[in-house]
Amino acid sequence: MLLITCPHCGPRAELEFAYAGEAHIARPTDPMALDDESWARFLYHRANPKGLHAERWRHLHGCAQFFNVVRDTVSDSIVTTYPAGQPRPALPGDDKGATR
Amino acid sequence: MQRYSAFSLFRKALGGHADWQRQWRSPEPKAEYDVIIVGGGGHGLAAAHYLAKEHGITNVAVLEKGWIGGGNTGRNTTIIRSNYLFDESAALYEHALKLWEGLSQDLNYNVMYSPRGVLMLAHNIHDIQSFKRHVHANRLNGIDNEWLSAEECKEFCPPLNIGAMRYPILGGALQRRGGTARHDAVAWGYARAADARGVDIIENCEVTAIRRGVNGAVEGVETSRGFIRAKKVGVSAAGHTSVIMDMAGVRMPLESYPLQALVSEPVKPAFPCVVMSNTIHAYISQSDKGEMVIGAGTDAYTSYSQRGALHIASHTLDAICELVPMFRRLRMLRNWGGIVDVTPDRSPIIAKTPVPGLYVNCGWGTGGFKATPGSGNVFAWTIAKDEPHKINAPFTIERFRDGILIDEAAAAAVAH
Ligand SMILES: Cc1cc2nc3c(=O)[nH]c(=O)nc-3n(C[C@H](O)[C@H](O)[C@H](O)COP(=O)(O)OP(=O)(O)OC[C@H]3O[C@@H](n4cnc5c(N)ncnc54)[C@H](O)[C@@H]3O)c2cc1C
Numbered sequence: 001m002l003l004i005t006c007p008h009c010g011p012r013a014e015l016e017f018a019y020a021g022e023a024h025i026a027r028p029t030d031p032m033a034l035d036d037e038s039w040a041r042f043l044y045h046r047a048n049p050k051g052l053h054a055e056r057w058r059h060l061h062g063c064a065q066f067f068n069v070v071r072d073t074v075s076d077s078i079v080t081t082y083p084a085g086q087p088r089p090a091l092p093g094d095d096k097g098a099t100r
Numbered sequence: 101m102q103r104y105s106a107f108s109l110f111r112k113a114l115g116g117h118a119d120w121q122r123q124w125r126s127p128e129p130k131a132e133y134d135v136i137i138v139g140g141g142g143h144g145l146a147a148a149h150y151l152a153k154e155h156g157i158t159n160v161a162v163l164e165k166g167w168i169g170g171g172n173t174g175r176n177t178t179i180i181r182s183n184y185l186f187d188e189s190a191a192l193y194e195h196a197l198k199l200w201e202g203l204s205q206d207l208n209y210n211v212m213y214s215p216r217g218v219l220m221l222a223h224n225i226h227d228i229q230s231f232k233r234h235v236h237a238n239r240l241n242g243i244d245n246e247w248l249s250a251e252e253c254k255e256f257c258p259p260l261n262i263g264a265m266r267y268p269i270l271g272g273a274l275q276r277r278g279g280t281a282r283h284d285a286v287a288w289g290y291a292r293a294a295d296a297r298g299v300d301i302i303e304n305c306e307v308t309a310i311r312r313g314v315n316g317a318v319e320g321v322e323t324s325r326g327f328i329r330a331k332k333v334g335v336s337a338a339g340h341t342s343v344i345m346d347m348a349g350v351r352m353p354l355e356s357y358p359l360q361a362l363v364s365e366p367v368k369p370a371f372p373c374v375v376m377s378n379t380i381h382a383y384i385s386q387s388d389k390g391e392m393v394i395g396a397g398t399d400a401y402t403s404y405s406q407r408g409a410l411h412i413a414s415h416t417l418d419a420i421c422e423l424v425p426m427f428r429r430l431r432m433l434r435n436w437g438g439i440v441d442v443t444p445d446r447s448p449i450i451a452k453t454p455v456p457g458l459y460v461n462c463g464w465g466t467g468g469f470k471a472t473p474g475s476g477n478v479f480a481w482t483i484a485k486d487e488p489h490k491i492n493a494p495f496t497i498e499r500f501r502d503g504i505l506i507d508e509a510a511a512a513a514v515a516h
């Protein structure tokens with residue numbers, strides 16, 4: 001079971017949380033302007049990396065807020081957590097972070 | 101190939117079982133093949149077998165990064181059934197079920213296919229309606245599936261508790277032709293049969309890149325054992341599919357999740373069939389060794405770690421103890437996980453890709469073991485003829501762009 005640090009409440013057991021998929025996927029502001037390919041990419045295509053993954057979790061049985069987690073999908077170790085709305089932080093070995 | 105029979109067993113017994121052949125060779129990779137299959141699970145090995153047997157393409161290599169069957173094939177709980185809702189899925193899984201019925205003979209290898217019946221339990225009104233709809237849809241497709249009352253469920257599977265519990269058993273859908281098979285034997289049997297027709301099974305050979313020519317077409321693969329040339333490459337790598345397709349620049353509508361299973365200490369024959377409950381998240385059957393084989397749904401998050409969280413497994417056991425109270429004092433022996441590749445509609449992809457010469461068979465998620473023979477069969481066809489068989493024609497990558505989903509997920513939320 002993961003030990004997840006909610007940015008608002010601190011470290012809590014995974015049981016208190018709900019996973020909510022890849023983070024930083026913004027709904028297109030003008031869906032009608034998209035072709036089918038781009039719409040499908042928004043709906044269905046996920047990075048699914050073997051390595052660092054930015055993902056949303058919700059502290060369902062706590063403060064009930066959504067926030068983001070960067071987790072290594074090979075070891076499942078959590079590298080960092082940060083509030084929703086903040087950009088993915090720059091981390092060593094992560095070419096997808098904010099400094100890209 | 102040394103054929104197996106009661107007679108050969110007897111003869112070898114006289115010689116102290118000393119001179120059995122290796123079941124498949126362990127060749128060095130050649131410089132070039134007509135077809136390379138990436139991934140030595142049941143699906144990849146079956147594809148190689150049918151390429152050689154049905155399409156006469158024998159200059160084939162199966163490249164496996166570890167040992168064959170060491171992925172989900174060797175980790176799964178072996179439930180086999182074909183009672184899926186939609187016509188497309190029913191045709192695909194029924195194609196596989198028909199092949200299961202003659203597979204031991206075809207491969208000259210006992211895959212221990214055991215059609216002992218798969219009983220899916222209903223615990224609420226929605227389950228009843230949904231399962232009855234499946235029964236009717238299946239009947240229209242000529243697939244056996246029947247509705248049983250709670251008492252009939254108990255008669256078919258006496259250990260079940262149909263008395264009072266939090267989510268009582270209200271009935272069930274039974275596919276009598278469903279059952280189980282021996283997972284390792286499926287990988288080994290296909291490997292041996294393919295090898296006998298000239299296919300090279302190359303273990304400890306990880307594909308690290310896919311090389312494409314100036315026209316974009318596949319030229320071969322880089323591996324941990326050097327570059328191997330091939331104009332056709334079929335990817336059949338389950339949880340690692342999106343990683344490998346990325347090497348060719350193809351993004352896949354897939355996410356990889358851990359799926360766990362566990363087995364109990366072995367006991368005498370006590371459980372006659374397979375029982376599944378999607379509503380309270382558990383399924384169970386008894387292996388020929390006597391262990392209760394138990395599983396449920398995936399863990400919550402994507403991962404490649406091949407293990408999951410303990411609370412998922414213990415939640416499954418809560419459900420098993422409710423359904424089959426006599427197992428409450430059974431001890432669990434082993435628990436493990438595999439990484440399953442899940443599509444948005446929970447149906448597989450068996451298709452050509454935008455890259456010429458690159459084919460993909462994936463997205464089997466939590467329930468692809470049952471499809472192994474059928475999937476390998478139509479994947480081989482797709483690679484050999486460079487066009488899909490009519491059974492796998494609907495299972496494209498483009499269905500997500502075109503909105504023609506085969507939405508078994510919404511139909512039943514059924515796994516396995
Ligand atoms: C716990 C569990 C229970 C399950 N229960 C059932 C069930 O009851 N019924 C059912 O029908 N299905 C079940 N499944 C699903 C089923 O196991 C899979 O759908 C099926 O076995 C997939 O077969 P495969 O050959 O595609 O994949 P695998 O057997 O996983 O084979 C893929 C192979 O590709 C190899 N590979 C990966 N990357 C590379 C690379 N770069 N180079 C070379 N090789 C590579 C891997 O090592 C692996 O051996 C279960 C799965 C799990 C994990």
Ligand SMILES: [Zn+2]
Pocket residue numbers: 006007008009010059062063064065
């Ligand atoms: Zn919180």
